[in-house]
Amino acid sequence: MWLLAAGVFVNAVVSCTFVFVFVWLTGPRGLGAAQAGLIVGIGGIGLVAGNFTGGWYGDRFGHRRVLLTASALGGLVLVTLPVLSTALLCAALPAAQYASGVVRAANSALVAVTVPDGSRRQAFAVIRCLSNGGFTLGTPLGALVATGLSYDWLFVAEGLGTLFFALWTARVVPARAGAAPSAALSGEPSAAPDGGRGRGGLWRELRARPALLVLLGAIAVADVVYRQHYTTFPAALADHGLDTRAYGLLIAINGGVILLLEIPAALALRRRSPLHLVGTGLVLVGGGYAVLMLGVGLAAAVAMMVLLTLGEILYKTTATAYVADEAPAHAVGRFQSLYAGVSVSGVVLAGPLGGALYAAAPGLLWPLCAVLAAGAGGAVLWTGRHAVRPAHETGSHPRAVAG
Known part of the structure; x- marks a missing residue:
C-alpha cells in the first residue's frame, strides 16, 4: 500500500493538466470560450463515467489488471493530445478522462481489498494525503512548464507519468492482491459466469x-x-x-x-x-x-x-x-x-x-x-x-x- 501510495504521489505531480485545459483550448488552440467549455464539460462526463464503471471492471477482471490497462491506455491518449485536431480532441479528451476515472476507482478498490478492516481509514488517508501533496507541488511546476516551454509538454508529462504509474503498479502490487474475489488465489478473472454477481x-x-x-x-x-x-x-x-x-x-x-x-x-x-x-x-x-x-x-x-x-x-x-x-x-x-x-x-x-x-x-x-x-x-x-x-x-x- 505504501509503494502504491508512492506511485500515486509521482503521478499526481504531473496530473495537473485539467487545471490548464480551458486556458490551453482558448489560448494556443484558438477555440472560443463556448467551444472550449463544451469540450471540458464532455471531458468531465467521461471522468464521472470512468469512476462509476472502473470498480465493475475490477470485480470482473481484477482491480490490478484494470488499473494497469486504464493507466496504459490513458497515458497513450494524453501523449497524443497536443497533435490532434479539434475534432479528434472532442473524442480523445473524454477518453483520457474516462481512463483517469477508471484508474481512480480501481486504485480505491485495490486499497480496499489489500488493507483489512480497521486500517482502511489510515490507508485512504495516506493515499489522499500523498495525492494532494503531489497535486500541490505539481500545479505551480505545471504553470512554469506551460509558460516557460509549452502547454503541450504538460500533456506529454502527464501521459508519461500515467504510463510510469502503470509500470510501477505492475512492479509493486502482487497479481493476486488485485484479483477478482473468486480468483484471489490464481490472479485470473472470476470463473463465475456473472463475475460473482450471483451472490447478490x-x-x-x-x-x-x-x-x-x-x-x-x-x-x-x-x-x-x-x-x-x-x-x-x-x-x-x-x-x-x-x-x-x-x-x-x-x-x-x-x-x-x-x-x-x-x-x-x-x-x-x-x-x-x-x-x-x-x-x-x-x-x-x-x-x-x-x-x-x-x-x-x-x-x-x-x-x-x-x-x-x-x-x-x-x-x-x-x-x-x-x-x-x-x-x-x-x-x-x-x-x-x-x-x-x-x-x-x-x-x-x-x-x-x-x-x-x-x-x-x-x-x-x-x-x-x-x-x-x-x-x-x-x-x-x-x-x-x-x-x-x-x-x-x-x-x-x-x-x-x-x-
Missing part, C-alpha cells in the same frame, strides 16, 4: 444497507456544494477585488492543511463512528460557505477555506473507508466505483448549477450552499445515531476481505 445484485446489497444509501445521497448533494470553490468562488473573489493570486493562496491553504492534518486526523479518530465523522465534516463544509454570508473579503475567504478543508478531511477519507468496510467481498469494486462516481458528480453539476444561480441571484448562492451541506451532514448524523452499528464499528468479528 448491487441494488439488493445496497437496500440491505440503508445507512449507506443515505451516505451516498448526502455525498452527491455535498459534492455539488463542495466544488463551488473551484467554480463560482473564484468568480466571487474577482467580483470583490481579489485577484488570481489571492485564489492561489487559498488553494495553497487547502493543500497545506490537508498535508498537515489528514494522516494525524485519521489516526486520532480511527475508533470514532464513521457516520458521525462524515456528518460532522459535511456540516463544517456548510459552515465554510456560511462564513461568506458575512462578506467575501480576504479574512472571510481564509476562514471559509479552513472550515471547508477541515470538513473535507473528516468526510472524504472516512466515507471512502466506510463504503469499503460495508462492501460484500464479491462487490468491493462495485461499491468503490459507486462511491467514486457519486463523489465526483459535482464535476459535471457544480459549474452549471452554481453558475446559473450566481448569475441570477448571487446573494442566494452561499446561504443555499450552507443549508444543503449542513442538511446533508444532519441526515448522515441522524442515520449514524439511529442505525445499527456494523461489525467493523463494534469490534466484533470482521467480515473476510479478499486478497
Whole structure:
C-alpha cells in the first residue's frame, strides 16, 4: 500500500493538466470560450463515467489488471493530445478522462481489498494525503512548464507519468492482491459466469444497507456544494477585488492543511463512528460557505477555506473507508466505483448549477450552499445515531476481505 501510495504521489505531480485545459483550448488552440467549455464539460462526463464503471471492471477482471490497462491506455491518449485536431480532441479528451476515472476507482478498490478492516481509514488517508501533496507541488511546476516551454509538454508529462504509474503498479502490487474475489488465489478473472454477481445484485446489497444509501445521497448533494470553490468562488473573489493570486493562496491553504492534518486526523479518530465523522465534516463544509454570508473579503475567504478543508478531511477519507468496510467481498469494486462516481458528480453539476444561480441571484448562492451541506451532514448524523452499528464499528468479528 505504501509503494502504491508512492506511485500515486509521482503521478499526481504531473496530473495537473485539467487545471490548464480551458486556458490551453482558448489560448494556443484558438477555440472560443463556448467551444472550449463544451469540450471540458464532455471531458468531465467521461471522468464521472470512468469512476462509476472502473470498480465493475475490477470485480470482473481484477482491480490490478484494470488499473494497469486504464493507466496504459490513458497515458497513450494524453501523449497524443497536443497533435490532434479539434475534432479528434472532442473524442480523445473524454477518453483520457474516462481512463483517469477508471484508474481512480480501481486504485480505491485495490486499497480496499489489500488493507483489512480497521486500517482502511489510515490507508485512504495516506493515499489522499500523498495525492494532494503531489497535486500541490505539481500545479505551480505545471504553470512554469506551460509558460516557460509549452502547454503541450504538460500533456506529454502527464501521459508519461500515467504510463510510469502503470509500470510501477505492475512492479509493486502482487497479481493476486488485485484479483477478482473468486480468483484471489490464481490472479485470473472470476470463473463465475456473472463475475460473482450471483451472490447478490448491487441494488439488493445496497437496500440491505440503508445507512449507506443515505451516505451516498448526502455525498452527491455535498459534492455539488463542495466544488463551488473551484467554480463560482473564484468568480466571487474577482467580483470583490481579489485577484488570481489571492485564489492561489487559498488553494495553497487547502493543500497545506490537508498535508498537515489528514494522516494525524485519521489516526486520532480511527475508533470514532464513521457516520458521525462524515456528518460532522459535511456540516463544517456548510459552515465554510456560511462564513461568506458575512462578506467575501480576504479574512472571510481564509476562514471559509479552513472550515471547508477541515470538513473535507473528516468526510472524504472516512466515507471512502466506510463504503469499503460495508462492501460484500464479491462487490468491493462495485461499491468503490459507486462511491467514486457519486463523489465526483459535482464535476459535471457544480459549474452549471452554481453558475446559473450566481448569475441570477448571487446573494442566494452561499446561504443555499450552507443549508444543503449542513442538511446533508444532519441526515448522515441522524442515520449514524439511529442505525445499527456494523461489525467493523463494534469490534466484533470482521467480515473476510479478499486478497
